Amino acid sequence: MTATKGLEGIVATTSSISSIVDGVLTYRGIDIDDLAVNASFEEVVYLLWFGKLPTQSELEKLQADLNANSEVPAGVIEQLKLYPKNTNSMAALRTAVSSLALYDTEANEMSREANVLKAIKLQAKIPAVIAAYARIREGKEPLASKGYPSLAANFLYQLTGNEPDKVAIEALDKALVLHADHELNASTFAARVTVATLSDIYSGVTSAIGALKGPLHGGANEAVMAMLEEIGTLDNVELSINDKLQRKEKIMGFGHRVYKNGDPRAKHLQKMSRELGKITGNMNWYDMSIKIEDMVTGQKGLKPNVDFYSASVYTSLEIPRDLFTPIFAISRASGWTAHILEQYENNRLIRPRAEYTGLENQKYIPISQR
Numbered sequence: 057m058t059a060t061k062g063l064e065g066i067v068a069t070t071s072s073i074s075s076i077v078d079g080v081l082t083y084r085g086i087d088i089d090d091l092a093v094n095a096s097f098e099e100v101v102y103l104l105w106f107g108k109l110p111t112q113s114e115l116e117k118l119q120a121d122l123n124a125n126s127e128v129p130a131g132v133i134e135q136l137k138l139y140p141k142n143t144n145s146m147a148a149l150r151t152a153v154s155s156l157a158l159y160d161t162e163a164n165e166m167s168r169e170a171n172v173l174k175a176i177k178l179q180a181k182i183p184a185v186i187a188a189y190a191r192i193r194e195g196k197e198p199l200a201s202k203g204y205p206s207l208a209a210n211f212l213y214q215l216t217g218n219e220p221d222k223v224a225i226e227a228l229d230k231a232l233v234l235h236a237d238h239e240l241n242a243s244t245f246a247a248r249v250t251v252a253t254l255s256d257i258y259s260g261v262t263s264a265i266g267a268l269k270g271p272l273h274g275g276a277n278e279a280v281m282a283m284l285e286e287i288g289t290l291d292n293v294e295l296s297i298n299d300k301l302q303r304k305e306k307i308m309g310f311g312h313r314v315y316k317n318g319d320p321r322a323k324h325l326q327k328m329s330r331e332l333g334k335i336t337g338n339m340n341w342y343d344m345s346i347k348i349e350d351m352v353t354g355q356k357g358l359k360p361n362v363d364f365y366s367a368s369v370y371t372s373l374e375i376p377r378d379l380f381t382p383i384f385a386i387s388r389a390s391g392w393t394a395h396i397l398e399q400y401e402n403n404r405l406i407r408p409r410a411e412y413t414g415l416e417n418q419k420y421i422p423i424s425q426r
């Protein structure tokens with residue numbers, strides 16, 4: 057038995073949800089470039105869950121179902137109020153999503169119908185939980201959803217209390233489309249491993265949130281912004297990035313396990329970053345990002361991944377840095393739940409082997425002789 061470090065190149069399951077072939081990402085066979093330009097997030101959610109684009113009435117039903125299920129249980133809101141104010145936002149989300157199961161009497165019901173309903177509940181409540189958490193830590197009351205057809209619009213309203221503008225809604229919606237699913241990424245794999253024991257969907261999504269949190273995965277978007285803020289200005293980029301590269305530090309938002317010639321999602325986010333920079337009148341983060349990309353690609357051959365330009369996009373939308381990864385979770389909840397439903401459809405326990413590299417032929421030594 058020989059282990060492959062990080063399971064690189066190992067095909068661990070079949071899936072008909074999304075694919076990456078020769079650097080092209082598709083959801084249910086539709087190119088992400090097509091979806092990024094044409095689809096709303098709700099259409100993508102439907103596509104991932106049900107395998108086809110919705111008709112107008114199917115879309116309206118999904119939007120209505122999401123709105124009808126977006127209320128966060130009072131018990132979870134009470135818990136959010138007890139969290140330390142300076143806690144990690146992904147840790148807060150992970151804990152709150154786990155708690156949602158306590159208030160769902162059907163949490164352990166395993167029929168397809170019950171699991172689809174729980175996917176709707178999770179997709180609807182995760183943004184509401186994040187917005188409530190963000191408001192509570194600022195001493196504000198959580199807001200009920202306004203019932204907009206767009207989840208992005210509802211989230212922006214529940215976060216800020218202001219009517220979201222069209223530009224912000226469209227930008228966030230597109231970001232959600234781009235982040236929705238990505239084959240067997242680490243958090244999706246974590247979700248599938250969890251539910252393959254026939255554990256419930258809340259456990260699967262809680263595992264996934266824990267996996268997404270790390271800076272080698274979804275946590276990178278926040279780390280990118282921390283790096284941009286630390287560097288500060290365009291003039292500092294050259295010295296700072298050269299210094300990081302010399303010290304063999306990882307540049308966050310670059311590199312990818314699967315894409316070696318670039319992440320197809322990054323160009324959409326780069327364009328959004330430029331356009332939003334122009335609208336806000338602050339091109340600093342975009343200009344810095346372009347220069348960093350030139351240097352890192354030039355010197356290391358590494359290309360930006362989905363997390364690199366999403367950092368400046370969310371900053372232009374005035375979203376606090378520590379909500380970037382929770383926003384990734386809002387979007388990826390659709391992919392996680394689609395994969396969980398698929399895992400249940402054709403389940404087998406996921407239990408690989410380990411290549412043992414430890415000591416052999418050891419004997420027990422009584423504690424008095426150690």
Ligand SMILES: CC(=O)SCCNC(=O)CCNC(=O)[C@H](O)C(C)(C)COP(=O)(O)OP(=O)(O)OC[C@H]1O[C@@H](n2cnc3c(N)ncnc32)[C@H](O)[C@@H]1OP(=O)(O)O
Binds near residue numbers: 274306356362
């Ligand atoms: C949504 C997402 O999850 S996208 C990924 C988000 N994560 C990041 O942006 C964090 C930065 N990037 C990375 O850490 C990696 O590129 C990963 C985790 C994404 C992929 O990792 P792996 O496939 O395991 O690649 P690995 O880390 O082995 O890198 C291969 C080589 O490229 C280098 N490398 C990879 N990424 C980077 C980077 N961002 N900056 C500098 N060097 C890098 C590694 O140091 C390594 O060099 P070596 O062979 O000289 O030791």
Ligand SMILES: O=C([O-])CC(=O)C(=O)O
Binds near residue numbers: 237238240241362
């Ligand atoms: O697929 C991966 O390894 C990481 C990634 O880009 C994602 O989850 O969107």
